[in-house]
Amino acid sequence: MSNREKLPEWIVRYNEQDLAGDELHSFLEMIERNPAIEREVRLDLALNEVLRDEELIDLQAKILQAVHPVVRMNGMGKKLLLFAAALLALLLLEVAVSRLCTRTLQSYDRSGGMADREVKTGPYANERQAQTPLPDDKGSKPRMNRQIQESKAPERSLLAEAFRPNPELEELVGISVRSGYFRLLSPVPLTLEKRSREIVVRWESDLEDELDLVVVDNRGEKVLEVNRIATDRYSFARDRLKSGLYYLKFLQGRELISMGKLVVE
Amino acid sequence: MDRYSDEELLTGLRERDAVCIRELYREFFPLTRSIVEKNSGTHEDAEDVFQDGLLALYQKVRSGEVHLHCSLKTYFYSICWKIWMQRLERKWRLKYQSEFVHEPAEDYHSVELDFDEQKLERTRLYRLHFLSLPEDCQQVLRLFLCKTPLKEIASIMGFRDVNYAKTRKYLCKNMLRKRILMDPRCKRFIDE
Numbered sequence: 202m203s204n205r206e207k208l209p210e211w212i213v214r215y216n217e218q219d220l221a222g223d224e225l226h227s228f229l230e231m232i233e234r235n236p237a238i239e240r241e242v243r244l245d246l247a248l249n250e251v252l253r254d255e256e257l258i259d260l261q262a263k264i265l266q267a268v269h270p271v272v273r274m275n276g277m278g279k280k281l282l283l284f285a286a287a288l289l290a291l292l293l294l295e296v297a298v299s300r301l302c303t304r305t306l307q308s309y310d311r312s313g314g315m316a317d318r319e320v321k322t323g324p325y326a327n328e329r330q331a332q333t334p335l336p337d338d339k340g341s342k343p344r345m346n347r348q349i350q351e352s353k354a355p356e357r358s359l360l361a362e363a364f365r366p367n368p369e370l371e372e373l374v375g376i377s378v379r380s381g382y383f384r385l386l387s388p389v390p391l392t393l394e395k396r397s398r399e400i401v402v403r404w405e406s407d408l409e410d411e412l413d414l415v416v417v418d419n420r421g422e423k424v425l426e427v428n429r430i431a432t433d434r435y436s437f438a439r440d441r442l443k444s445g446l447y448y449l450k451f452l453q454g455r456e457l458i459s460m461g462k463l464v465v466e
Numbered sequence: 467m468d469r470y471s472d473e474e475l476l477t478g479l480r481e482r483d484a485v486c487i488r489e490l491y492r493e494f495f496p497l498t499r500s501i502v503e504k505n506s507g508t509h510e511d512a513e514d515v516f517q518d519g520l521l522a523l524y525q526k527v528r529s530g531e532v533h534l535h536c537s538l539k540t541y542f543y544s545i546c547w548k549i550w551m552q553r554l555e556r557k558w559r560l561k562y563q564s565e566f567v568h569e570p571a572e573d574y575h576s577v578e579l580d581f582d583e584q585k586l587e588r589t590r591l592y593r594l595h596f597l598s599l600p601e602d603c604q605q606v607l608r609l610f611l612c613k614t615p616l617k618e619i620a621s622i623m624g625f626r627d628v629n630y631a632k633t634r635k636y637l638c639k640n641m642l643r644k645r646i647l648m649d650p651r652c653k654r655f656i657d658e
Contacts, residue, residue, distance in 0.1 A: 209640035210633075240656055244643055251592045252611050260482045260524055261593045264517050267484070267491040 204231060208238070216246050363445030364464065367419045370448045373460040382407040383451065385461040400463070401436040402449060412458065415450040416442070439465065469493075472538035479520075480527045490520060494539065498546045505550065515553070518586040519546040525581075552583040588655045595645045595652075603638035610635050 204227055211228045214220045220228055232238045252258070386403040402414065414435055416425035424442060427435055442465045449461035470478070470489055478486025495516050502512040522545055526532045534541060596604065602623065609619045616628040625631045646652045 209643075210636040212643075213636050213639050241643055241647070244646060244656055245639065247588075248592060248596075248639070248642065248646075249611065251589050252596060252607060255608065255612075256482065256528070257521060257524070257589070258593050258596065260487075260521065261517070261590065262597055263482060263484050263487045264491070264520055265594075265597065267488045268495075268513055268517070 204228075212238070212242055212245050215242060216249060363419065363443070365419055366446060367421060367448070370417070370419075370421065370460065373457070374448070374462050383459045385449070385451075385459065388463055398439050399436050400439050400442065400465075401434065402461075403434040404451070405433060406458075408453060408458065410453050413452040415452060416463075417448050417450065419446040419448070472534060475538055476527055476532065476534075479524055482524075487520075491516070494542050497539065497543055501543070501546055502550050506554065507550065511550075511553075514587070514590070515546050515550050518549050518583070518590055521590065522549070522581050522586055549583050549586065553587070556584065584655075588652070591649065591652050591655075592646060595642060595649065598645065599638065599642055603634075603641060606631070606634050606638050607642070 207224075208231070211220060211224065211231075215225075215228060232242070383406040384404060386405060387401055406412075411429040411431050414425075414427045414430055415423055417423050424447065425437065427437075442463075444465050447463045447465065449463055451458040451461070470486065475486060475490060479490065495512070498516040498519065499509065499512040501507075502515055503509065507515070519542060523532070523542060532541070596607070599607075606619065606623060609622065614622075616631055619625070620628050620631040623631065623634070625634065647656065
């Protein structure tokens with residue numbers, strides 16, 4: 202044990218005149234080096250004097266009880282209080298979690314404008330693929346009162362979720378990852394209008410081999426796969442896709458040639 | 467409810483009877499608060515002055531120095547008045563000028579009192595910190611200060627041996643010192 206660790210003991214023993222020899226010598230050296238220790242020694246001595254008067258300590262405790270009474274409960278009372286406190290805590294937690302969920306969903310609803318992205322490599326290096334903003338019903342629909350708006354918020358939030366861009370897939374949109382020419386011609390514009398019954402995907406390319414087309418939703422889950430497309434187009438019924446944002450993966454073998462995007466309203 | 471007589475209150479105080487102490491608080495604290503708050507003090511100051519006043523009164527009662535020639539209320543009022551005025555002067559919160567001091571409305575006797583106001587405050591704070599220690603620490607220190615034999619302390623506290631009893635004493639005392647050293651209210655007492 203170092204001298205520093207022995208200090209609390211030495212202070213007490215010094216005032217009790219129980220310190221001697223090397224210990225006393227070391228302690229006095231410490232005091233000389235550090236005046237704060239001397240203050241502690243004096244404080245300890247003063248404390249001894251104060252604490253010896255048990256009657257005053259007892260009186261002070263009783264005065265404190267009179268000035269700041271502490272309610273003492275029996276065992277059952279404590280249990281009931283603990284139970285009530287636990288219930289209250291659970292209730293508050295539930296309210297907090299519920300509010301957090303609502304706020305999170307609302308923030309998804311509000312966010313979601315797609316930024317314009319510039320294609321940086323391949324044949325599309327000098328092209329910009331315009332991205333269509335998400336459907337926004339604020340301008341077209343009449344204002345609802347607050348109560349109705351609040352009840353529709355969760356429903357809108359779920360719909361909005363389907364249109365949320367997938368960051369990983371967004372990075373690949375418009376980029377040709379293989380040498381050779383590939384250009385997506387339709388669906389352009391990317392947002393499919395409601396009256397369209399058919400989705401037509403067209404492209405132009407100098408790639409000789411057949412292509413595979415995989416359509417994934419914004420969570421990356423496959424919704425459609427068409428293999429070995431020999432022509433430069435493919436069409437399918439609009440009904441096959443629910444409203445939302447989709448990515449069109451053009452593959453050769455297992456390699457990604459290019460990525461397109463489609464919004465179905 | 468029957469009021470306690472001054473004699474009953476003094477007896478109860480001498481015996482440190484909890485009921486009597488509560489009665490003293492109920493009866494005399496509003497008076498103390500009035501003195502302090504009308505003279506630059508806060509509610510907290512009033513509580514401190516009341517405690518110090520009661521402790522000072524107790525020490526006089528214990529030593530047989532109290533000979534009432536006035537009501538106990540008057541006597542206690544004088545104690546608190548003196549404590550607060552000395553404290554104000556010492557702390558320089560308000561320079562003692564008669565025009566700024568709200569004198570009591572009634573003709574309270576000026577009682578001769580001799581006590582060290584600063585010592586009252588210091589010892590109160592030290593005791594407060596002692597009472598804030600864990601129960602076992604308080605008990606260990608009490609036993610040591612009463613010069614209880616080490617073996618008996620170890621037995622009472624359920625310690626494995628006398629060395630552990632000593633270690634606990636050093637640790638508890640150290641804890642008490644640290645608490646006091648960290649209290650800004652105690653700083654001036656320690657630095658002097």
